[in-house]
Amino acid sequence: MNDLAARLERSRTGLVLAFLGITAITGYAVLSWPSHMPWASYALIVVAAGLFLDPLPLVVVFGGVAADIVAVGLMLGDRKAATVGTFVVTFLLMVLMMWLSRARSEVGLVGIKGESMLVDMRDRLRAQGELPTLPPNWGAEVALESAYGDRFAGDFVVATRSTDGRCLEIALVDVSGKGRNAGTRSLLLSGALGGLLGEMNERGFLRSANNHLLRLRWSEGFATAVHVAIDLEDGTFSIGYAGHPAAAQFSAGSGRWTMLSGGRGPLLGVIEDADYPRETGQLRRGDALVLYSDGVIEARDTALDDGIDRMLGRAESYVTKGFEGLAQRLCDQAASGHGDDRAVVTLWRR
Numbered sequence: 001m002n003d004l005a006a007r008l009e010r011s012r013t014g015l016v017l018a019f020l021g022i023t024a025i026t027g028y029a030v031l032s033w034p035s036h037m038p039w040a041s042y043a044l045i046v047v048a049a050g051l052f053l054d055p056l057p058l059v060v061v062f063g064g065v066a067a068d069i070v071a072v073g074l075m076l077g078d079r080k081a082a083t084v085g086t087f088v089v090t091f092l093l094m095v096l097m098m099w100l101s102r103a104r105s106e107v108g109l110v111g112i113k114g115e116s117m118l119v120d121m122r123d124r125l126r127a128q129g130e131l132p133t134l135p136p137n138w139g140a141e142v143a144l145e146s147a148y149g150d151r152f153a154g155d156f157v158v159a160t161r162s163t164d165g166r167c168l169e170i171a172l173v174d175v176s177g178k179g180r181n182a183g184t185r186s187l188l189l190s191g192a193l194g195g196l197l198g199e200m201n202e203r204g205f206l207r208s209a210n211n212h213l214l215r216l217r218w219s220e221g222f223a224t225a226v227h228v229a230i231d232l233e234d235g236t237f238s239i240g241y242a243g244h245p246a247a248a249q250f251s252a253g254s255g256r257w258t259m260l261s262g263g264r265g266p267l268l269g270v271i272e273d274a275d276y277p278r279e280t281g282q283l284r285r286g287d288a289l290v291l292y293s294d295g296v297i298e299a300r301d302t303a304l305d306d307g308i309d310r311m312l313g314r315a316e317s318y319v320t321k322g323f324e325g326l327a328q329r330l331c332d333q334a335a336s337g338h339g340d341d342r343a344v345v346t347l348w349r350r
Contacts, residue, residue: 050097155343213269243267252286295340
């Protein structure tokens with residue numbers, strides 16, 4: 001069945017003829033069994049054609065449907081006259097499906113493969129956020145949640161491990177906007193930043209990402225990001241920010257969480273030739289690092305410092321249980337609730 005539907009989709013003429021044939025059969029059924037076949041049967045044809053056809057062939061099908069309805073109504077006469085409301089509703093449904101078909105055709109989503117393409121793009125975005133396999137003495141998790149449960153989000157993660165296995169690089173990016181409005185920009189940007197990651201020295205990543213956004217010239221073209229490069233042998237790391245909230249580090253020696261403060265730079269896509277300084281540190285055995293987006297700590301009725309304290313309090317209560325599951329918990333208990341995109345990356349050394 002899927003192969004047949006795909007062939008019909010490729011052959012617009014065949015699909016138009018199929019809908020016209022179904023329309024004729026529906027008209028014959030209404031004439032033959034007027035008391036059992038409702039006029040609303042035409043609505044199914046209108047909706048199906050609107051989902052599968054481009055605007056131009058759709059006009060042909062809708063013209064055939066309208067002609068069939070008029071012809072059947074005249075032949076039935078008083079036996080089963082269609083109400084004015086039936087014609088009005090069918091006409092409005094045609095207008096609605098014509099608008100939908102035109103909107104879908106503008107972005108190349110006509111037919112059954114439109115939704116599958118979006119699903120594939122979403123899955124690719126998620127796959128890019130999967131962290132590479134780490135040595136046994138390291139652990140890491142990623143949690144991504146979109147605003148109000150949308151399938152697409154403005155937050156994404158890209159990660160890579162060097163060919164010799166020693167260096168791990170992770171970038172958490174928050175594109176302007178939230179939910180599906182930012183999802184398309186995330187899909188485009190994640191591929192580009194994923195390609196940049198690991199292809200240059202760590203100090204050049206944010207600068208190159210900034211230049212890329214400037215070249216795109218989006219009307220809402222800014223983004224924030226945090227980029228960390230970690231030596232998996234000795235635990236030393238370098239971290240830089242582009243207008244992004246500071247990372248949090250847990251020290252097993254002191255048993256406390258602290259906020260990193262250095263390495264701050266401007267938003268991506270705003271200032272040309274921007275400088276992105278780096279901060280260095282080290283993760284020892286039992287230490288952990290948490291990267292997060294602003295949806296985790298920001299809320300309309302909450303001060304930023306309170307949001308940070310709230311997050312660290314949640315993280316503090318999780319230390320004795322180990323760091324597994326902490327990323328998802330911080331997402332689920334974010335200050336913004338479900339009203340904003342949320343992303344958390346946790347990395348720890350055993």
